[in-house]
Amino acid sequence: MIGNYLIGLREGLEASLVVSILVAYLVRSDRRHLLPRIWSGVALAVAISLGFGALLTWGPSGLTFEAQEAIGGTLSIVAVGFVTWMIFWMARAARAMGGELRGRIDKAAEGARWSLVVVAVLAVGREGLETALFLWAATEAGTRDAAGAAATATWQPLLGAALGLATAVVLGYLIYRGAVKINLSRFFAWTGGFLIIVAAGVLSYGVHDLQEAGILPGLTTIAFDVSGAIPPSSWYATLLKGVFNFSPTTTVLEAAAWLLYVVPTMTLFVRGIRRRAVAPPVAPSAGHPGQSAQRTQPATAPAAR
Amino acid sequence: MRLPLPLLAATLVALPALAACTQNAASETTGSSGDGTVTVSSTDDACRLSSTEAPSGRLTFEVTNDGSQVTEFYLLDQDGKRIVGEVENIGPQLTRQLVVQAAPGTYTTACKPGMKGDGIRADFTVTDSGTKVETSADEQAMVEEAQEDYRAWVQQQSDLLVQRTRAFVEAYEAGDDRTAKALYPRARTPWERIETVAESFGDLDPRMDAREVDLEPGQEWTGWHRLEKDLWPARAEKYASLTQQQRKQYAEGLLANTVDLDKRIGGLTFTVDQIANGSRGLLEEVAKSKVSGEEEYWSRTDLYDFQANVDGARKALDVLTPLLRARDPQLLTTLQHRFDALQQLLDAQRSGDGFRSYDQLSQQQVHRLADAVNAVAEPLSRLTAAVIS
Numbered sequence: 001m002i003g004n005y006l007i008g009l010r011e012g013l014e015a016s017l018v019v020s021i022l023v024a025y026l027v028r029s030d031r032r033h034l035l036p037r038i039w040s041g042v043a044l045a046v047a048i049s050l051g052f053g054a055l056l057t058w059g060p061s062g063l064t065f066e067a068q069e070a071i072g073g074t075l076s077i078v079a080v081g082f083v084t085w086m087i088f089w090m091a092r093a094a095r096a097m098g099g100e101l102r103g104r105i106d107k108a109a110e111g112a113r114w115s116l117v118v119v120a121v122l123a124v125g126r127e128g129l130e131t132a133l134f135l136w137a138a139t140e141a142g143t144r145d146a147a148g149a150a151a152t153a154t155w156q157p158l159l160g161a162a163l164g165l166a167t168a169v170v171l172g173y174l175i176y177r178g179a180v181k182i183n184l185s186r187f188f189a190w191t192g193g194f195l196i197i198v199a200a201g202v203l204s205y206g207v208h209d210l211q212e213a214g215i216l217p218g219l220t221t222i223a224f225d226v227s228g229a230i231p232p233s234s235w236y237a238t239l240l241k242g243v244f245n246f247s248p249t250t251t252v253l254e255a256a257a258w259l260l261y262v263v264p265t266m267t268l269f270v271r272g273i274r275r276r277a278v279a280p281p282v283a284p285s286a287g288h289p290g291q292s293a294q295r296t297q298p299a300t301a302p303a304a305r
Numbered sequence: 306m307r308l309p310l311p312l313l314a315a316t317l318v319a320l321p322a323l324a325a326c327t328q329n330a331a332s333e334t335t336g337s338s339g340d341g342t343v344t345v346s347s348t349d350d351a352c353r354l355s356s357t358e359a360p361s362g363r364l365t366f367e368v369t370n371d372g373s374q375v376t377e378f379y380l381l382d383q384d385g386k387r388i389v390g391e392v393e394n395i396g397p398q399l400t401r402q403l404v405v406q407a408a409p410g411t412y413t414t415a416c417k418p419g420m421k422g423d424g425i426r427a428d429f430t431v432t433d434s435g436t437k438v439e440t441s442a443d444e445q446a447m448v449e450e451a452q453e454d455y456r457a458w459v460q461q462q463s464d465l466l467v468q469r470t471r472a473f474v475e476a477y478e479a480g481d482d483r484t485a486k487a488l489y490p491r492a493r494t495p496w497e498r499i500e501t502v503a504e505s506f507g508d509l510d511p512r513m514d515a516r517e518v519d520l521e522p523g524q525e526w527t528g529w530h531r532l533e534k535d536l537w538p539a540r541a542e543k544y545a546s547l548t549q550q551q552r553k554q555y556a557e558g559l560l561a562n563t564v565d566l567d568k569r570i571g572g573l574t575f576t577v578d579q580i581a582n583g584s585r586g587l588l589e590e591v592a593k594s595k596v597s598g599e600e601e602y603w604s605r606t607d608l609y610d611f612q613a614n615v616d617g618a619r620k621a622l623d624v625l626t627p628l629l630r631a632r633d634p635q636l637l638t639t640l641q642h643r644f645d646a647l648q649q650l651l652d653a654q655r656s657g658d659g660f661r662s663y664d665q666l667s668q669q670q671v672h673r674l675a676d677a678v679n680a681v682a683e684p685l686s687r688l689t690a691a692v693i694s
Binding site: 065212232 | 375386387388390393394396398399404405406422446
C-alpha cells in the first residue's frame with residue numbers, strides 16, 4: 001500500500017509542480033482566459049498516456065524496452081527545453097508588466113498560447129506513459145481479484161496509487177496557493193529559480209533514460225551513491241525524486257548534465273532578476289537588494305501610465 | 306515568441322510510431338516455438354524464477370512483486386553491465402511484464418527490492434531455438450562498438466610500428482647489426498598484425514614490403530626486405546653489402562614511408578565486413594607466404610610474422626564476437642576452438658621471448674601448422690556473411 005502510494009505521489013508531483021506554477025502565473029498576470037489551454041493540455045496528456053498504456057497492456061503489440069526508454073528520455077529533454085523557455089518568457093513578461101505597454105504582453109501570450117498547451121502536455125505526459133502502465137497493472141490486479149481467484153485484497157495497489165496521485169494534486173494546489181499569495185517580483189524570482197532546478201532534474205533523468213536504453217554511454221560510471229542514506233523507497237527519497245528528480249545513485253553523465261544546465265541557466269536568470277531589480281531609474285535603496293526587489297514593482301508601475 | 310510547434314507536435318506523434326514495437330503475446334497459453342514466459346516472484350529478500358533457462362526469441366518475464374517494497378526487475382548481459390531490458394516501479398502485489406527479444410547466450414537476472422544496489426542476481430541461459438532474433442538496436446550498438454574497437458586497435462598498432470621501426474632503423478644505420486637483427490622481427494610484428502590494412506595503400510605497400518623475387522622489371526627494391534637481406538646475407542650468392550650511404554638512404558626511406566602510413570591510417574574507419582574480410586585476408590597471408598617460409602627468406606623469422614597475422618585475425622574476431630554471438634553462436638564457438646588449437650601449435654615453437662627460426666621446423670611441424678591454418682580459414686570464410694546478415 002505504502003509503496004504504491006509513494007509511486008503515485010512521486011509521478012504525480014513531477015507533473016503537478018509545473019502545472020501549478022503555470023496556473024499561478026496565468027492567474028497572477030491576469031490571464032485567466034488562457035487557463036482552459038492549460039487544462040486541455042493536461043487532459044490531452046492524460047488521455048494520450050492512458051490510451052497508449054491500455055494499448056500497450058492489452059493491444060497486439062508492446063514497446064521494446066529501448067523504445068520505451070528512448071521515448072521517455074527524449075520527451076524529458078524536450079520538456080526541459082520548453083520549461084526553460086517558459087521561465088525566461090515569464091521573466092520577460094514580468095518586466096513588461098512592470099513598465100511597458102500591456103499590448104506587448106498580450107502579443108507574447110498570443111504567440112505562446114499553444115506553447116502553454118505544449119508545456120502542460122509535456123509536464124504531464126512525460127511520466128504519463130510509465131504511470132499509465134503502472135495504473136493499468138494495478139487495475140488488472142483489481143479485476144483479477146474480482147474474477148474471484150485470489151484471497152488477497154488486490155484493489156489495494158490501485159487505491160494506493162490513486163491516493164498518491166491525489167496527494168500530489170493537493171500538494172500542487174498548496175504550492176499554487178502559496179505562489180499566488182507572495183509578492184509578484186518574488187513570485188517570478190522564486191518560481192523561476194525553482195523551475196530551473198526542477199528542469200535540471202528532468203534533464204538528468206532524461207540522460208539516465210537514454211543511458212539505460214544504451215543510446216548514451218556510462219551507465220555504470222557512478223558519480224555518487226547515497227542510496228544507503230536515502231533509500232529510494234523512503235518517503236523523503238520520493239519527495240526528492242518527485243520534486244527535483246534527485247536520484248540517490250547518480251551517474252557521472254547525469255551529474256554533468258545537471259551542472260551544465262543549472263550553472264549557465266541560473267546565472268542568466270539571476271542576472272536578469274538583478275537587472276530588473278536595480279536598473280529602473282528610481283532605486284533609492286540599492287544598498288539593500290532584498291528590499292529593492294520589492295520596491296521596484298510599485299516604483300515603476302506608475303511610470304507606465 | 307513563436308515556437309516550432311509543428312515540429313514538436315510531429316515529434317510527439319512520430320516517436321511512438323517510429324519506435325520499434327514488439328508483438329504482445331496473443332494469449333498466455335500460446336505454445337508456439339520460441340514463445341517463452343518465465344514467471345518471476347520478487348520478494349524483499351529473494352528473486353525466484355520459474356525457470357533459469359528459456360529458448361531464444363520472444364521472451365516474457367511476468368514479474369510479480371510479492372514483497373512489501375517497490376521492486377524492479379532487470380535482464381542484463383553476461384557481465385551484468387548492459388541492460389537488455391527492465392521493468393521499474395513494480396508496486397507491492399502488482400504484476401508487470403518485461404518482453405524482450407533474446408538472442409542465445411548467457412544473461413544475468415536481477416530483482417531490486419527497494420530499488421537500490423545491484424539487486425539479487427542470478428545467471429540466466431537462453432538456448433538456441435533456431436528462431437531468428439531481431440535485436441536491431443542492440444546490434445547497431447554492437448556494430449558501432451566493433452568498428453570503434455577495431456579502429457582504435459589499428460591506430461595503436463600503427464603507432465607501435467612507427468616507434469619500433471624508428472628504433473630498428475637507428476640501430477641499422479649506426480651499424481649495430483646485432484641489435485638491428487633482434488629488432489627486425491619485432492618491428493615488423495605490428496605491420497603484420499594490420500597487414501591487410503597496410504596493404505590497402507597500393508603505392509606504399511610495394512615500397513615497404515616488396516620481396517626481391519616479386520619485383521617488377523625496372524622497379525627499385527626498397528623497404529623491409531631490402532634491409533633484411535643486408536643484415537642476413539648468408540644465403541645470398543656473391544652479395545655486396547650496402548654502403549653506409551645506401552644504408553642511410555634505405556633506412557630513412559623506410560621510416561618516412563612508415564610515418565606516412567601512420568598518418569594515412571589515422572583517417573581510416575572500418576565497416577564490419579571490412580573487419581571480417583581483413584581477418585580472412587590475414588589468414589590467407591599466413592597460408593600463402595608464412596607457412597611456406599617465403600616471407601622472411603633471409604632472416605628466417607617467418608614465425609614472428611605468422612603469429613602477428615594470427616593476432617590480427619584473432620583481434621578482428623574478438624571485436625566481432627558480440628555480434629557473431631547474436632547471429633551465429635555456432636560459428637563463433639568453432640572459430641574460437643580452432644584459433645586456440647592453432648595458437649597452441651605456435652606456442653610450441655616459442656623460444657625465449659620470440660620464436661625459433663623457420664629452418665628449425667621439421668617437415669611434419671610445417672604440415673601440422675598448415676593444417677591448423679586451413680582449419681581456421683575454412684570457417685573464417687563464413688564470418689563476413691554471418692556478421693552482415
